Amino acid sequence: MAKEITKREDNYSQWYNDIVKKAGLADNSAVRGCMVIKPLGFGIWENMKAQLDKMFKETGHVNAYFPLFIPKSFLSKEAKHVEGFAKECAVITHHRLMNNPDGEGVVVDPTSKLDEELIVRPTSETIIWNTYRDWIQSYRDLPLLINQWANVVRWEMRTRPFLRTTEFLWQEGHTAHATKEEAITEAELIHEVYAKFAEEYMAMPVIKGYKSENERFAGADNTFTIEALMQDGKALQAGTSHFLGQNFAKAFDVKYSDSNNKEEYVWATSWGVSTRLVGGLIMTHSDDAGLVIPPRLAPTQVVIVPIPKPSEEIMKVADDIAAKLKDRGIRVKVDTDDKKRPGFKFAQYEMEGVPVRIGIGMRDLANNLVEVARRDTKEKESISLDSIDQHIDDLLINIQNNLFERAKKYRDDHITEVDNFDDFKKVIEEKGGFVKCHWDGTVETELKIKELTKATLRCIPNDEKESEGKCVYSGNPSNKKVLFAKAY
RNA sequence: CGGGGCGUAGCGCAGCCCGGUUAGCGCACCUGGUUUGGGACCAGGGGGUCGGAGGUUCGAAUCCUCUCGCCCCGACCA
Numbered sequence: 049m050a051k052e053i054t055k056r057e058d059n060y061s062q063w064y065n066d067i068v069k070k071a072g073l074a075d076n077s078a079v080r081g082c083m084v085i086k087p088l089g090f091g092i093w094e095n096m097k098a099q100l101d102k103m104f105k106e107t108g109h110v111n112a113y114f115p116l117f118i119p120k121s122f123l124s125k126e127a128k129h130v131e132g133f134a135k136e137c138a139v140i141t142h143h144r145l146m147n148n149p150d151g152e153g154v155v156v157d158p159t160s161k162l163d164e165e166l167i168v169r170p171t172s173e174t175i176i177w178n179t180y181r182d183w184i185q186s187y188r189d190l191p192l193l194i195n196q197w198a199n200v201v202r203w204e205m206r207t208r209p210f211l212r213t214t215e216f217l218w219q220e221g222h223t224a225h226a227t228k229e230e231a232i233t234e235a236e237l238i239h240e241v242y243a244k245f246a247e248e249y250m251a252m253p254v255i256k257g258y259k260s261e262n263e264r265f266a267g268a269d270n271t272f273t274i275e276a277l278m279q280d281g282k283a284l285q286a287g288t289s290h291f292l293g294q295n296f297a298k299a300f301d302v303k304y305s306d307s308n309n310k311e312e313y314v315w316a317t318s319w320g321v322s323t324r325l326v327g328g329l330i331m332t333h334s335d336d337a338g339l340v341i342p343p344r345l346a347p348t349q350v351v352i353v354p355i356p357k358p359s360e361e362i363m364k365v366a367d368d369i370a371a372k373l374k375d376r377g378i379r380v381k382v383d384t385d386d387k388k389r390p391g392f393k394f395a396q397y398e399m400e401g402v403p404v405r406i407g408i409g410m411r412d413l414a415n416n417l418v419e420v421a422r423r424d425t426k427e428k429e430s431i432s433l434d435s436i437d438q439h440i441d442d443l444l445i446n447i448q449n450n451l452f453e454r455a456k457k458y459r460d461d462h463i464t465e466v467d468n469f470d471d472f473k474k475v476i477e478e479k480g481g482f483v484k485c486h487w488d489g490t491v492e493t494e495l496k497i498k499e500l501t502k503a504t505l506r507c508i509p510n511d512e513k514e515s516e517g518k519c520v521y522s523g524n525p526s527n528k529k530v531l532f533a534k535a536y
Numbered sequence: 537c538g539g540g541g542c543g544u545a546g547c548g549c550a551g552c553c554c555g556g557u558u559a560g561c562g563c564a565c566c567u568g569g570u571u572u573g574g575g576a577c578c579a580g581g582g583g584g585u586c587g588g589a590g591g592u593u594c595g596a597a598u599c600c601u602c603u604c605g606c607c608c609c610g611a612c613c614a
Contacts, residue, residue, distance in 0.1 A: 061608085076606085136613075205537080205612055212613070265614095285614060324614055356572040391574035409573050419573085536614085 060280040068209045071339040081207040081214030091347030109193040117166040122174035126299040132266020136203040138168040168201040176222045177300040192224040210327030218322035224314045231315035235291040238319040239272040242287035251342040251452035252332045257507030269293035275506045277459045278331040281480020283533035289319035339401030343444040350380040355409035357386045372437040486526035488519035503532040
């Protein structure tokens with residue numbers, strides 16, 4: 049393991065790559081654009097998944113699983129949907145290999161060509177709505193509240209670990225409702241769940257809002273989004289929840305009979321978050337010493353390091369502390385490695401983002417003390433053995449809160465209100481972050497701003513009050529301020 | 537798909553311009569010893585089809601041609 053990672057101020061994206069690699073979150077794989085998620089990275093995802101799954105279940109959803117492959121014809125049934133995904137689909141054309149008749153290795157058997165090509169799912173609306181047609185007859189079958197944990201493939205031109213990979217892991221919820229109002233309420237409910245998860249578990253402050261027509265999901269009537277801000281001033285779309293109207297119901301002919309035996313098209317939502325969240329987590333909290341993981345998602349919350357190395361006496365104390373912490377539900381690891389020295393271990397656990405480190409050495413032990421170091425501020429203090437478990441319990445909560453407050457302060461400091469385009473450009477170029485301004489509501493203006501500044505309309509915030517003003521670009525009247533930013 | 541860069545030990549690199557013993561260095565790894573409160577030190581050791589294929593040459597990591605792959609920047613996107 050190398051000692052150095054690139055400093056954030058020197059090269060932010062290199063710093064990000066270094067963290068992913070050197071903290072052991074993921075490796076590049078033999079497949080272009082696809083990563084191997086290593087135990088630490090996957091452990092974080094597992095914790096995210098466990099919490100989200102719990103929240104989905106608490107709001108009445110159940111899990112199911114739909115096929116990885118989608119018949120090509122399905123993708124073309126919803127016009128906007130095709131437009132959105134056609135350019136990035138992996139297509140399966142054959143189903144058999146054979147020994148190369150002309151030499152070494154194997155070749156595709158030309159006689160195994162599929163009658164209809166299969167698409168590796170970029171998202172599952174089509175296959176799911178094709179299935180829902182059979183599942184839904186009456187209003188008594190509604191609502192249908194289903195989620196699936198799955199992998200999907202989008203053939204992106206350029207990839208980055210976690211933030212954008214060709215294959216990624218996610219959950220996708222797909223719900224069916226009898227009324228428009230109920231479907232909108234569902235999309236908003238999940239929007240709230242996502243925001244709560246991001247802020248309370250990831251300690252990542254988010255702005256809740258909805259997308260402009262231009263930025264909305266292909267096939268949606270409305271897209272709710274949570275937008276986070278990374279340390280380099282770029283925004284990250286962290287989770288989206290879509291009100292799909294009756295678009296997919298009409299495309300796949302999904303109707304139900306209401307209580308008056310009248311046939312109606314079903315109303316739909318879909319919503320998802322992905323392993324991209326791990327990237328967001330990294331870029332929200334980590335520093336030049338490595339990864340910083342908020343305690344609630346850390347696979348290991350506390351590591352106990354014997355100083356200078358494991359001895360019978362020290363290990364007895366270590367095991368005793370570990371047992372007490374486990375009783376409190378804290379995920380703790382005791383380092384029993386006698387080959388490496390403490391200094392090396394300290395640096396290593398800092399790189400891996402373990403929130404709290406307890407150092408136990410004879411010198412402190414003689415005074416009934418241990419050394420407690422917190423990852424977020426790197427502060428160290430000596431704590432009495434008698435109250436160590438309570439102290440750690442409190443400290444983990446404290447770290448979780450501190451990470452959120454720190455990130456929120458940065459985020460709030462980087463929302464800049466402007467009322468003219470010169471200031472807009474200046475803020476986007478020099479300061480970064482969100483720019484809040486009036487917008488005339490047209491796609492033309494939105495695209496022009498993107499062309500001139502690379503900033504995109506991130507969202508129209510939910511909590512933004514109406515106010516009269518002039519569009520920052522066109523000068524046309526506007527009654528609401530929106531957020532622009534450069535984004536991942 | 538454009539514009540840059542790079543492929544030499546597990547990782548990071550030097551050597552290439554100007555061809556010539558047995559291809560080198562740091563980290564990591566193995567053995568032994570001394571160490572041990574913030575990335576230990578000494579000694580010894582193992583590990584390479586120099587990305588691949590052709591060519592030039594008495595001789596190629598080095599020169600030429602072709603090819604494959606990766607990274608960074610841009611267009612596209614969660």
